[in-house]
Amino acid sequence: MGMLLIPFACHAQAEVTDADFCRNGLFPREQEHLSLGVVQGRPGEKVHFLDDMDGCPSKGAMCMRAAYLVPGDKILVGERSADWACVWYQGRKQEFVSWVPSKNVALLPAPPLDPVRDWVGLWSDGLSTIRLSPSKVDGKLRISSRLRWDGGVDPAGERRMNYGGMAGTIEVRGAKATGAEGDCQVRLTRIGKYLVADDNGECGGMNVRHTGMYFRR
Numbered sequence: 418m419g420m421l422l423i424p425f426a427c428h429a430q431a432e433v434t435d436a437d438f439c440r441n442g443l444f445p446r447e448q449e450h451l452s453l454g455v456v457q458g459r460p461g462e463k464v465h466f467l468d469d470m471d472g473c474p475s476k477g478a479m480c481m482r483a484a485y486l487v488p489g490d491k492i493l494v495g496e497r498s499a500d501w502a503c504v505w506y507q508g509r510k511q512e513f514v515s516w517v518p519s520k521n522v523a524l525l526p527a528p529p530l531d532p533v534r535d536w537v538g539l540w541s542d543g544l545s546t547i548r549l550s551p552s553k554v555d556g557k558l559r560i561s562s563r564l565r566w567d568g569g570v571d572p573a574g575e576r577r578m579n580y581g582g583m584a585g586t587i588e589v590r591g592a593k594a595t596g597a598e599g600d601c602q603v604r605l606t607r608i609g610k611y612l613v614a615d616d617n618g619e620c621g622g623m624n625v626r627h628t629g630m631y632f633r634r
Contacts, residue, residue: 440469
């Protein structure tokens with residue numbers, strides 16, 4: 418992948434629907450259609466990311482962002498149509514999430530998963546961790562998560578931090594898993610080298626969620 422990421426601009430007057438959005442915070446919440454993928458195109462072609470506001474990505478070149486992918490880049494593919502695909506790419510320093518033309522996306526088969534070995538371990542998204550370990554209950558794993566939301570510095574100069582997490586069991590079914598502790602409900606997807614997590618918003622303090630893309634440490 419090349420080019421620097423230009424900060425995403427939010428246009429307050431834009432009229433959009435949920436179906437138009439393709440961005441970091443929402444991507445892990447759309448787990449139903451996740452697939453592995455690879456960017457395809459002509460040698461040296463730049464497949465630019467496209468905005469999701471002001472009628473984009475349907476306006477095509479008018480929606481083009483500076484950041485781009487190149488043929489051969491491995492991606493995760495979320496929502497897609499005949500024209501556009503919402504993709505997630507892990508760069509060297511940060512993640513990129515946006516629309517690209519569907520014609521430049523080839524889906525890849527997901528490798529088979531061992532119901533224990535491919536799940537267990539300590540997973541992190543950089544701020545929060547999810548530890549999965551074997552359980553004596555057939556078809557289940559133990560989960561212990563420590564979540565943190567970093568709200569930056571308030572006007573008084575104090576850091577705003579909220580915390581949460583859960584401890585219990587999850588039931589694994591293929592590439593999906595679900596679990597709960599009290600009001601906290603979590604769902605997980607294992608795909609490629611990623612653990613994709615989301616919850617119902619009842620797993621900690623304000624703005625604290627499992628929602629994210631986790632890598633095994």
